[in-house]
Amino acid sequence: MLYTIETPHLQAVIDSKGAELQSLYGKEQEIEYIWQGDKRYWGRKAPILFPIVGALKDDQYTYQGKTYEMFQHGFARDLEFELHEQTEDSISFLLTDTPQTKKVYPFSFKLYVSYQLGGDGLIVKYRVENPTTEDLFFSIGGHPGFNVPLEKGVAFEDYYLKASPMKSRIEIPLKGRYIDLQNRTLGQTNTTIALSRALFENDALVFETKGLNSFSICSDQSPHRVTLSFNDLPFVGIWSPYPIEAPFVCIEPWAGVADTVEATGELSEKLGIQKLTAHEAFETKYSITVK
Numbered sequence: 001m002l003y004t005i006e007t008p009h010l011q012a013v014i015d016s017k018g019a020e021l022q023s024l025y026g027k028e029q030e031i032e033y034i035w036q037g038d039k040r041y042w043g044r045k046a047p048i049l050f051p052i053v054g055a056l057k058d059d060q061y062t063y064q065g066k067t068y069e070m071f072q073h074g075f076a077r078d079l080e081f082e083l084h085e086q087t088e089d090s091i092s093f094l095l096t097d098t099p100q101t102k103k104v105y106p107f108s109f110k111l112y113v114s115y116q117l118g119g120d121g122l123i124v125k126y127r128v129e130n131p132t133t134e135d136l137f138f139s140i141g142g143h144p145g146f147n148v149p150l151e152k153g154v155a156f157e158d159y160y161l162k163a164s165p166m167k168s169r170i171e172i173p174l175k176g177r178y179i180d181l182q183n184r185t186l187g188q189t190n191t192t193i194a195l196s197r198a199l200f201e202n203d204a205l206v207f208e209t210k211g212l213n214s215f216s217i218c219s220d221q222s223p224h225r226v227t228l229s230f231n232d233l234p235f236v237g238i239w240s241p242y243p244i245e246a247p248f249v250c251i252e253p254w255a256g257v258a259d260t261v262e263a264t265g266e267l268s269e270k271l272g273i274q275k276l277t278a279h280e281a282f283e284t285k286y287s288i289t290v291k
Helices: 099-106
Strands: 002-006 010-015 018-026 061-062 064-067 082-086 090-096 110-118 121-129 137-139 141-144 145-147 161-164 169-171 185-187 205-208 212-219 226-231 235-239 248-255 274-276 281-290
Touching: 002 018, 002 082, 002 090, 010 110, 010 121, 010 274, 018 121, 018 281, 082 110, 090 185, 121 141, 121 274, 212 235, 212 248, 226 248, 248 281
Parallel strands: none
Antiparallel strands: 002 010, 010 018, 061 064, 082 090, 090 110, 110 121, 121 281, 137 274, 141 248, 145 248, 161 212, 169 185, 169 205, 205 235, 212 226, 226 281, 235 248
């Protein structure tokens, strides 16, 4: 089911399936900022990645001596969330474990996802709760796609990516679907990065992030831009399909990452995995601001 929240300046639409953001529309600009989905390129819009981010080696992991199968980015994006609360400018959803989820993920959990409009943007919050006395291992991340170009008359290649603070960050390449940790380098996010198709020839750009970070998609040919900001999420992915000329770019803040080339497959040893002990909770958020 689709739900709409709005302010005088912005309107957001969220689907209870996957608690997925479907639209972020600037009323004054008359601009849709969220990619609207097209299976020729990528049929999703802004899926939530849970309980894993990225791919597992051979789509499998092991926990307490048992092997489970789970596909890239986990199952939350394909499940129906329960409406938790709604106001005119905010909404929240809840997903809990079921007998079906426990076949592939043997943990009890509560996942709250909330959206709050205000000012010139949208705040997206995730809260994961461990309702049991057993440890809970998980990853979570956002995967919003943004229209590029944002308006007619401007080309994809007229845009660039700008990081703030403008400093170098560790860049981790992908080898196939997996993180090639041994070949990480110093990424040049200390300057703007021109968007091009070739930029994504090796899949997503993956950077380590510490503290407060923001990534903007901008063009000198247009006053309109979109910025995604977050604090203390350890990774970000920047992605657009290659070699097809897809008119969007994803900025993906992650508390977790794909398996490394050397991964053992043991969930508790996975790079970037989050751990909650008995009755603990994890909270994080990111914001999308538009112009």
